[in-house]
Amino acid sequence: MNTVIPAHVGIIMDGNGRWAQKRSLVRTQGHLEGLKAAKRVVKAASDIGIKYLTLYTFSTENWKRTAEEVGFIMGLIKQYLRSEMEFSIKNKIRVRHAGDFTGLPSDIQKEISDTILETAKFDGMQVILAINYGGRDEIIRTIRRLVKNHPDMENISEDEISANLDNPDIPDPDLIIRSAGEYRTSNFLLWESAYSELYISDKLWPEWEKQDLEDAITEYNKRNRRYGGL
Ligand code: IPE
Ligand code: IPE
Ligand code: MG
Numbered sequence: 001m002n003t004v005i006p007a008h009v010g011i012i013m014d015g016n017g018r019w020a021q022k023r024s025l026v027r028t029q030g031h032l033e034g035l036k037a038a039k040r041v042v043k044a045a046s047d048i049g050i051k052y053l054t055l056y057t058f059s060t061e062n063w064k065r066t067a068e069e070v071g072f073i074m075g076l077i078k079q080y081l082r083s084e085m086e087f088s089i090k091n092k093i094r095v096r097h098a099g100d101f102t103g104l105p106s107d108i109q110k111e112i113s114d115t116i117l118e119t120a121k122f123d124g125m126q127v128i129l130a131i132n133y134g135g136r137d138e139i140i141r142t143i144r145r146l147v148k149n150h151p152d153m154e155n156i157s158e159d160e161i162s163a164n165l166d167n168p169d170i171p172d173p174d175l176i177i178r179s180a181g182e183y184r185t186s187n188f189l190l191w192e193s194a195y196s197e198l199y200i201s202d203k204l205w206p207e208w209e210k211q212d213l214e215d216a217i218t219e220y221n222k223r224n225r226r227y228g229g230l
Helices: 016-022 027-048 067-083 085-090 106-119 135-149 158-162 210-220
Strands: 008-012 052-059 094-098 126-133 175-178 197-200
Touching (some): 027 052, 085 106, 175 210
16 A cells, blocks of 8 residues: 655644653653654654644643743753754754744744754755644734735635745645544644644653654545545
8 A cells, every 4th residue: 555645744742741640750751751752753754754744832822831831841942942953954854933933932032043044945854843823823913914914805815814824835734643632623723724634642742652653644544535525
């Protein structure tokens, strides 16, 4: 059987806290292990030949958590961006951002823009980090951009909205994966996921390996994408 590799895969990396809780560890320890899983899965996705990988890293709702946890996650993001630069260069990985950039702490903003700039020329897999990302927030920011520039908002089209999203050149996700068994999308890629295939695994994010991604792709290959047609 010829396996079709989805061009764009989005992952809702959930279950770090539960992973820690199961081991009587603090939640932050779960995020640390979650980061290791993210590194494994990015490498796996690049080896498999996925073109775009969007990682739901921090949602617009995740600010509701304690300052300690939020600060720890922001620190991990910084660490990830720095420590993975060598890997990105070696594997020609282009890093991008989705979400409300201006709402991020300035040191994280700088780290993200430096990484985006340094990897902009790479033509390998694109890793889109959804940080301070919310699907509704993206749609609102898109509408605000349009209102500023569009002469005829009353006749706005789907294509024009798509063309003004955070990363308009990136195709809609073919497959959205969620770890840790929750059957919801939690405000991830709201507009873009209209016809994405969903794959939910009970496995907690820190336990994810290449095989789990392969299992998701195998399942994806069994789906019949009809897009409302016959
Ligand atoms: C996902 O793990 C990481 C983020 C949302 C930043 P959680 O921290 O949500 O883990 P659970 O859902 O509490 O297990
Ligand atoms: C979704 O997970 C956000 C990320 C993985 C970054 P959450 O843990 O925040 O989602 P809910 O609260 O279970 O919906
Ligand atoms: Mg969660």
